[in-house]
Amino acid sequence: MAPIISTKNLCKYYGEEDNITKAVDNVSVKIDKGEFVAIIGPSGSGKSTLMHIIGCLDKPTSGQYFLENKQLAQFSENELAKIRNDQIGFVFQSFNLLPRTSAQKNVELPLVYAKVRAGEREKRAQDLLKKLGLGEKFQSTPAKLSGGQQQRVAIARALVNNPLILLADEPTGNLDTKASFEIMDILKNLNQEGITVVMITHEVDIAKQAKRIISMRDGKIVNDKKVIKNKKNADYGNI
Amino acid sequence: MQITEIFKLAIEAIRVNKLRSVLTSLGIIIGVAAIILLVSIGSGLQNYVTSEFKKLGANSIFILPGKVEISAAGTSAQSVNKLTFALMNKLEQAKSPNIEKVLPFIEIFVTASNKNSSKVTRLVASYSDYFAISGIKTSEGRIYTDSEEKSSKKVAVIGKTIAKDLYKNQSPIGKQISLSKKPFTVIGVFEPQGSVAGVDVDNAVIIPLSAGRNLTGTDLVNQVLVRTTSTENIQEAKKDIEKILLRTLSEDDFTIMTQEQLLSSILQILGVLTLALGGIAAISLVVGGVGISNIMLVSVTERTREIGLRKAVGARPSDILIQFLLEAVILSLVGGAIGLLIGATGSFLISAYIKSSVPLWAIFLGVGFSSLVGIIFGVAPAIRASRLDPIVALRYE
Numbered sequence: 001m002a003p004i005i006s007t008k009n010l011c012k013y014y015g016e017e018d019n020i021t022k023a024v025d026n027v028s029v030k031i032d033k034g035e036f037v038a039i040i041g042p043s044g045s046g047k048s049t050l051m052h053i054i055g056c057l058d059k060p061t062s063g064q065y066f067l068e069n070k071q072l073a074q075f076s077e078n079e080l081a082k083i084r085n086d087q088i089g090f091v092f093q094s095f096n097l098l099p100r101t102s103a104q105k106n107v108e109l110p111l112v113y114a115k116v117r118a119g120e121r122e123k124r125a126q127d128l129l130k131k132l133g134l135g136e137k138f139q140s141t142p143a144k145l146s147g148g149q150q151q152r153v154a155i156a157r158a159l160v161n162n163p164l165i166l167l168a169d170e171p172t173g174n175l176d177t178k179a180s181f182e183i184m185d186i187l188k189n190l191n192q193e194g195i196t197v198v199m200i201t202h203e204v205d206i207a208k209q210a211k212r213i214i215s216m217r218d219g220k221i222v223n224d225k226k227v228i229k230n231k232k233n234a235d236y237g238n239i
Numbered sequence: 240m241q242i243t244e245i246f247k248l249a250i251e252a253i254r255v256n257k258l259r260s261v262l263t264s265l266g267i268i269i270g271v272a273a274i275i276l277l278v279s280i281g282s283g284l285q286n287y288v289t290s291e292f293k294k295l296g297a298n299s300i301f302i303l304p305g306k307v308e309i310s311a312a313g314t315s316a317q318s319v320n321k322l323t324f325a326l327m328n329k330l331e332q333a334k335s336p337n338i339e340k341v342l343p344f345i346e347i348f349v350t351a352s353n354k355n356s357s358k359v360t361r362l363v364a365s366y367s368d369y370f371a372i373s374g375i376k377t378s379e380g381r382i383y384t385d386s387e388e389k390s391s392k393k394v395a396v397i398g399k400t401i402a403k404d405l406y407k408n409q410s411p412i413g414k415q416i417s418l419s420k421k422p423f424t425v426i427g428v429f430e431p432q433g434s435v436a437g438v439d440v441d442n443a444v445i446i447p448l449s450a451g452r453n454l455t456g457t458d459l460v461n462q463v464l465v466r467t468t469s470t471e472n473i474q475e476a477k478k479d480i481e482k483i484l485l486r487t488l489s490e491d492d493f494t495i496m497t498q499e500q501l502l503s504s505i506l507q508i509l510g511v512l513t514l515a516l517g518g519i520a521a522i523s524l525v526v527g528g529v530g531i532s533n534i535m536l537v538s539v540t541e542r543t544r545e546i547g548l549r550k551a552v553g554a555r556p557s558d559i560l561i562q563f564l565l566e567a568v569i570l571s572l573v574g575g576a577i578g579l580l581i582g583a584t585g586s587f588l589i590s591a592y593i594k595s596s597v598p599l600w601a602i603f604l605g606v607g608f609s610s611l612v613g614i615i616f617g618v619a620p621a622i623r624a625s626r627l628d629p630i631v632a633l634r635y636e
Binding site (some may be wrong): 058096110213 | 240244255544545547548549550551552554555556557558585629630633
């Protein structure tokens, strides 16, 4: 089966010639449909930059990136916006919900840009919120929701356009332990339903709940292993 | 993204920041209100002048002393007045078949007084035909007769303002009035005429021409109105007058204008004046536009994360651009509409004192100009918003 995400010698450099920062340095990685991948590494390891490139928020300096066999290098700003809209779902550490806007309207947001009609938007947003246990909270603004609930709204928003991949950037970073486990359960369930999940984290406990862990350091992949269930203290690389 | 969705977004953003939106629009509100008010005064004045001239009839010709050039650039006149009554009598006696009536008059400012008080007033001295031609009727007493005019009777028909100021609540008929310290008898009070451009028309005294000549002690007239026998022979009448006057005067000593010429000249001046005033008011619109630009830049900075998120979920740069541009346009359009309302209300309120009417084109101008201001001054903040890098925007605190 062809991988859903495939990069070849992907590089992202910042700065001028003599003071260059290699945020992503020659990364080649393949992620298949239905995988649940955790990318771990200390801050500055390049995991976020890699995810931004995968999520079409950023463009690589060199190398190739294929999303479902499509080369994205030559895509225009508008084409990338369309890919972000209907093929990628983002979940952020700080939720990034619109304040003063109801949970339902927040979830509808990607559909608005996909030009879906209001009635259809409403139905899809409500269905997803119900599925994520927020059936009573359609009209609540983010300020009236707990952190865990806000992140569930954000997940609903990421899923509303039936994306190819769900990209989660430290999804549990702002949550307490209980809410973190709730969110991880949701991500695992979604993955079991067939959604490809790529998640960034710096917590090993969280990363271990994925099926595959990629460790990064100084812009390079230093370890890439499948998670072996029930094996304590397995070596997932130098975190 | 559909335009209706973007429109809803913009309205929502304005609604959330009510006070700020109102303050932002204030510049536009004041600007549009000022334009509407000034233009309405200007066009009201034009309407008034036109209707007053129409009253005189299309068969009117004016003789003015000196070479008068009335143009948009201003009025220039040589001040030496050589129009004498003797000359006017000659004109009358020439019995041109085209001329029906020659009506010279004097118009000066004098002090009117009685034992109670005194007041500076406009004095008009003319034949009794003056009343019929200018449509002035008495509300009390009577106008002077031809024989009173011929015999230089010291009688006066006064305006409501003079009557009130000098005689309080008493009837002024039969009472004494001093004009430039010469005693006159009040025989009538004319109907209130209101005011034109803030000038009180009722602060006036009308006396027989002969009495006026005695009062001023000069042989000169300020202005002459000539009635032609019909509207068709206006040009012939003009030539007749020219021929007669040129016997004694040189070409630079007088100006002959038909009602149409005079009216169009005055309207042209008023038009330029209205435009100039409106132009000055338009400057405040530009200032209002800068205010909108400023607040939109603040708004873009405040909502950097929102913009980043919108881009992450699929907003194109053009979606963001239109969202912020529309917000600026709605701010200025709403401001324009409120300004329009205030301006029109103001115009209605002052119409009792100053003739004013809001022309339709001023409404379109106000609305058009304010939306233009919104577009021009909203573009820069909207472009800034649309160019934000989503990653940087999402990380923005």
